[in-house]
Amino acid sequence: xxxxxxxxxxxxxxxxxxxxxxxxxxxxxxxxxxxxxxxxxxxxxxxxxxxxxxxxxxxxxxxxxxxxxxxx
Numbered sequence: 001x002x003x004x005x006x007x008x009x010x011x012x013x014x015x016x017x018x019x020x021x022x023x024x025x026x027x028x029x030x031x032x033x034x035x036x037x038x039x040x041x042x043x044x045x046x047x048x049x050x051x052x053x054x055x056x057x058x059x060x061x062x063x064x065x066x067x068x069x070x071x072x
Contacts, residue, residue: 007026011023048065051067054067054068054069055067055068056068
């Protein structure tokens with residue numbers, strides 16, 4: 001929480017117009033990060049979903065999906 005308090009103190013120390021620009025940039029970065037994460041999850045589910053019937057094994061450490069028609 002200390003980082004958030006430092007960021008808020010920094011924004012309040014800036015001139016009003018520059019503080020508004022920084023706030024918009026922070027919101028944009030958080031939004032784009034969330035959208036990128038969700039797009040990655042969506043694409044991953046589509047790729048796995050197309051071949052879901054042929055999945056033999058899923059391991060998380062290390063991350064790996066083994067399909068029936070391909071052995072690694």
